[in-house]
Amino acid sequence: MEPITDVWELFPHQRAVRAFADRPVPDEHVTKVLQAAMRAPSSQNGMPWRFIVIRDQAQKDALSPIYERCFDQVYGTNAPDRAAGRQPWSQVPVLIAVLTEARNGRTSMMTGASVYPAVQNLMLAARALGLGTVMTTLWRLENDAIREVLAVPEGWEIAAFVPVGYPETPMGKSRRPPLEGYVFEDRWPQE
Numbered sequence: 024m025e026p027i028t029d030v031w032e033l034f035p036h037q038r039a040v041r042a043f044a045d046r047p048v049p050d051e052h053v054t055k056v057l058q059a060a061m062r063a064p065s066s067q068n069g070m071p072w073r074f075i076v077i078r079d080q081a082q083k084d085a086l087s088p089i090y091e092r093c094f095d096q097v098y099g100t101n102a103p104d105r106a107a108g109r110q111p112w113s114q115v116p117v118l119i120a121v122l123t124e125a126r127n128g129r130t131s132m133m134t135g136a137s138v139y140p141a142v143q144n145l146m147l148a149a150r151a152l153g154l155g156t157v158m159t160t161l162w163r164l165e166n167d168a169i170r171e172v173l174a175v176p177e178g179w180e181i182a183a184f185v186p187v188g189y190p191e192t193p194m195g196k197s198r199r200p201p202l203e204g205y206v207f208e209d210r211w212p213q214e
């Protein structure tokens with residue numbers, strides 16, 4: 024995929040990429056996407072996020088079967104994704120775990136609201152550099168096992184795992200419906 028600098032091209036071309044080329048992601052690109060994530064808004068500019076960048080093969084190998092088990096649990100072993108070449112995490116060039124601080128031991132819509140904009144910034148920045156990403160949360164089914172691999176301390180929750188790499192095949196624009204039915208004027212439409 025080509026890099027994109029026109030922001031209006033960036034939005035429709037930021038797609039879920041689940042299969043990556045066997046091509047390393049330059050460290051300076053990883054730094055750039057993390058800097059973009061740091062620019063995200065958060066409540067009171069609290070930046071309640073941390074990023075764990077996973078490049079170590081042993082770590083990827085430990086996480087990979089956990090994600091596969093979660094995937095199978097939800098979609099079964101014959102899911103179409105498999106045929107479409109979704110890669111196991113062990114083969115993904117870089118995995119970024121995004122963590123958020125659990126205030127008073129709890130996460131809520133408010134904590135999510137202060138971390139997912141950072142995830143989106145990260146993914147848009149990656150796409151601008153020609154990299155593919157996919158937001159994932161399926162692994163939550165085995166959250167404890169994942170936490171153990173990453174040695175996540177109490178008080179922190181993993182909000183997303185984002186695989187990052189050059190896409191195996193270029194992807195076109197995302198498919199989305201027109202605004203109609205999703206946007207209302209002034210109030211919820213009355214029957």
Ligand SMILES: Cc1cc2nc3c(=O)[nH]c(=O)nc-3n(C[C@H](O)[C@H](O)[C@H](O)COP(=O)(O)O)c2cc1C
Nearest residue numbers: 037038039040041157158159160161162196197198
């Ligand atoms: C909250 C959330 C959780 C998601 N979890 C997963 C996941 O666990 N695994 C996965 O492969 N994709 C996951 N996705 C990616 C969605 O499937 C993807 O964004 C959606 O299908 C749109 O894809 P497109 O932009 O390529 O059209 C998730 C997306 C969001 C926003």
